[in-house]
Amino acid sequence: MAQTVLHTANTRGAADHGWLKSFHSFSFAGYYNPDRIHFGALRVLNDDFVTGGMGFGEHPHDNMEIISIPLEGELQHKDSLGNTATIKAGEIQVMSAGTGVYHSEYNPDAKSPAKFLQIWVFPNKRNVEPRYDQITIDRDTRNEFVQVLSPNADDAGVWIYQDAWFNMGRFDANTSKTYQLHKEGNGAYIFVLSGSLRVAGQELNTRDGFGISEIDQFEISASTDAEFLIMEVPMKF
Template sequence: MAQTVLHTADTRGAADHGWLKSFHSFSFAGYYNPDRVHFGALRVLNDDFVTGGMGFGEHPHDNMEIISIPLEGELQHKDSLGNTATIKSGEIQVMSAGTGVYHSEYNPDAAHPAKFLQIWVFPNKRNVTPRYDQITIDATTRNEFVQVLSPNADDAGVWIYQVAWFNMARFDGNTTKTYQLHKEGNGVYIFVLKGSLKVDGKEVNTRDGFGIWDTDQFEVTAGTDAEFLLMEVPMKF
């Protein structure tokens, strides 16, 4: 029988730094919940709002797969690998921090906030050479799971050092689809960006997170028009 966990939006950790408002689905910085440290290899899921003209100064990471998905506005990225890029809604960015990388993320639009998801996944290989990539993702397909991340460099989306798959989905109300897990021992954490879903018969609403594991497939039904992210990761790693 499938195991599940529901993290409602109002139970997330929250931080307000003035220029940054952040909601943490898992323990992060000043928020610590021993029952919500990670979901399998998924370590961080932050829902961030960055004021116009502000951003994250240069800071280091190592041995972590870091994925950024802009939801509104744009961020200017710079890193110690020599990359300078702007990422915006409809794109996905990945960094394999490996042996170590410094980076900064800045909202260049003084008039509008940038909203994005910051996601960290534990890697299955340590001390790799750091790497950076970003791609445009399919924002038009409806009522399907659209793969945006995998373990394979030649597959759809970006790739990371972990047997993980991410899918974005935009469902019309009353749409039902079955998600088939790629690998035994994986689980899926679903984060609802807009609307409401039923997952394995349980209701999940805007900005809720829902984890499901010990199953090889499950049904997702949109109660309203809905947008959501599915993150399939190993539960043991």
């Protein structure tokens, strides 16, 4: 029987640092909920709003796969690997922190906020050589699952050290599709960016999260025009 977990938008942890407003689907920094530490290998899902001209100073990471998906605006990225880049809406960025990396992120537009998802996934290989990549993703295709991340360097999207697959979708109202999980033992966490969905019979609204596991496929139906992210990850790792 399928196992499910529902995290409605208003139950997330919240932090307001003035320049940064962040909503945490899982325990993070000052927010701790023993029932919401992670979903399988998915450790962090932060919904971040960075004020114009502000950002995250240089800070370290290690042994974590770190994915950033800008939703509005852009961020300037610098890291200890020598990378300097700007990521913007319509792109996805990945860092395999491995043995250790320092990086900073800054909103260069003084007038407009940057909104992005910060996602951490536990890796299946520790102490790898740190790496960085970013690509443009397809956010225009409608009524299809668009793969933006996988374990395979020669597949669509960026790749990470984990048997994980991320897909984004923009569905018109009343569109339904079946999502087939890629690997036995994986589960999927669906995060609604906008609109309303029904996933395996559960109604979800904007910024709700829903995890489902011990199942090999499930149906997603759009109640309204909707955009969402499916994060398929191993439940045991």
